[in-house]
Structures are given as structure tokens and as C-alpha cells.
Amino acid sequence: MWMYIICSGIWIGFILHWITSSIPKRRIFEIYAGCSISICLTLLIFGLFGWYQKAISQVLQVIGSVLICITIALALITFVTFRSKGKPKKGIEETTVLIEGTIFGVIRHPLYLGFALWGIGQILVIQTVVSTILGIVAIFCSWMASRKEDEFNIKKFGDSYREYMKKAPMWNVFKRLRK
Numbered sequence: 185m186w187m188y189i190i191c192s193g194i195w196i197g198f199i200l201h202w203i204t205s206s207i208p209k210r211r212i213f214e215i216y217a218g219c220s221i222s223i224c225l226t227l228l229i230f231g232l233f234g235w236y237q238k239a240i241s242q243v244l245q246v247i248g249s250v251l252i253c254i255t256i257a258l259a260l261i262t263f264v265t266f267r268s269k270g271k272p273k274k275g276i277e278e279t280t281v282l283i284e285g286t287i288f289g290v291i292r293h294p295l296y297l298g299f300a301l302w303g304i305g306q307i308l309v310i311q312t313v314v315s316t317i318l319g320i321v322a323i324f325c326s327w328m329a330s331r332k333e334d335e336f337n338i339k340k341f342g343d344s345y346r347e348y349m350k351k352a353p354m355w356n357v358f359k360r361l362r363k
Contacts, residue, residue, distance in 0.1 A: 190229050194222055194225045194226060194229070212332055213329055213332035213333055213335075213336060216325045216326075216328040216329040216332060217296070217325070217326075217329040219321070219322075219325040220296070220299045220300075220303075220322050220325035220326040220329060221299060223303065223318050223319075223321055223322035223325065224299055224302045224303055224306065224322050226318065227303070227306035227310060227315055227318055227319065227322070228306070230310065230314075230315065231306065231309060231310050240311050241311065244308040244309075244311060245308065245309045245311070247305075247308050248304070248305040248306065248307065248308030248309035248310075249305065249309060250305075251301045251302070251304055251305030251308065252301075252302055252305040252306070252309070254298070254301055254305075255298040255299065255301050255302040255305065256298075258287070258294045258295065258297060258298035258301070259295060259298050261286070261287045261294065262287060262294045262295045262298070265283060265286045265287060265288065266279055266283070269281070269283045269285065269286065270283050282337075282341045282344055282345060282348060284348055284351070284352070288352065289351075289352060290352065290357055291352060291353060291354065291355055291356070291357055292330070292334070292348070292349065292352045292353065292354050292355075293329075293330040293333060293334075293354055293355065296326040296327070296329050296330040296333070296355075297326070297330075297355045297357075299322065299325075299326040299329075300322070300323045300326040300327065300355070302322070303318075303319040303320070303322035303323045303326070304319060304323065306318075306319050306322075307319035307320075327355075330354050330355065331354075334349065334354070
């Protein structure tokens with residue numbers, strides 16, 4: 185019962201926060217981002233309340249745990265870069281300059297790639313049908329949030345962002361590292 189109450193609180197909190205505090209032009213992006221984060225946190229709560237015990241393969245659980253750790257690293261690097269190089273107006277994500285270095289020189293949306301990896305990690309750790317469905321939805325929402333963020337950044341930064349898009353892939357780390 186507590187699991188459902190906590191998950192409901194997460195969903196209500198994130199959806200209300202992102203919808204009410206977002207810039208009206210970015211509401212679709214915020215809904216996708218909020219759903220992705222909420223689903224990942226919901227899976228985390230489900231795991232904490234015992235779903236991990238039903239897993240079939242411990243090897244997959246270890247791989248999933250590594251992906252979740254990568255997510256944490258990507259989030260930390262992203263937020264530090266936003267703060268130090270993005271010259272935000274308010275909060276962390278409202279950057280005023282286009283960031284092309286650090287992790288953003290490799291991929292355009294490290295935070296949303298992280299949430300997609302978190303979804304995959306949770307699928308591998310929990311290993312249930314429900315976690316698989318929720319994880320896939322989280323991955324889709326992260327991908328859509330990345331696409332909507334590209335649209336917003338094209339409007340915000342113009343041709344310089346279009347040039348940046350040619351240099352840095354949305355999520356394909358290996359494509360950029362090959363170059």
C-alpha cells in the first residue's frame with residue numbers, strides 16, 4: 185500500500201511541478217521529461233519494496249545496476265556543466281549560452297540519455313513484465329523529451345544550434361567518440 189501512495193505522490197508532484205512552472209511553449213517537453221523521471225522513480229520505489237527479489241538473472245541485475253550508476257554520473261556531470269558553463273538565469277537548466285564542450289561535445293542530451301539508461305537498468309534489475317512496460321515508456325518519453333528539447337534549442341539558439349546538432353549526436357556516444 186505504501187508503495188502506491190509514494191508513487192502517486194511522485195507522479196502528482198512531478199507533473200504539477202513541470203506543468204505549472206514550465207514556460208507555456210515548452211509544456212509538451214516538460215510532460216515527456218516529467219513522465220520519464222516519474223516512471224524511473226516509480227520503478228525505483230517498486231524495487232525498494234521488494235520487486236528485486238523476483239528477478240530471474242543476477243547477471244542482468246548487475247548489468248542493470250551498472251547502467252543506473254552511469255545514469256547518476258551523467259546527471260551529475262550534466263548539472264555541474266549547466267551551472268559552470270551554461271550561465272543559467274534561474275535554476276540550473278535555464279542556460280543562456282550554448283554549451284558545446286565537456287559531455288555536451290559528445291552527446292546533446294546526456295541527462296535524457298541517462299534517464300533512458302535508468303529505464304533499461306530498471307528493466308534488467310527488476311525483470312518483471314510491469315517493469316519492462318514502464319521502462320520502455322520511460323525510454324520513449326526520454327527520447328521524445330530530447331527531440332522536443334532540440335526544437336526548443338533551435339528556436340533559442342538558431343543556426344548555431346543546427347551546426348551543433350551536426351557535430352554532436354542526440355544519444356549515440358559511440359558515433360561521436362569514433363570521430
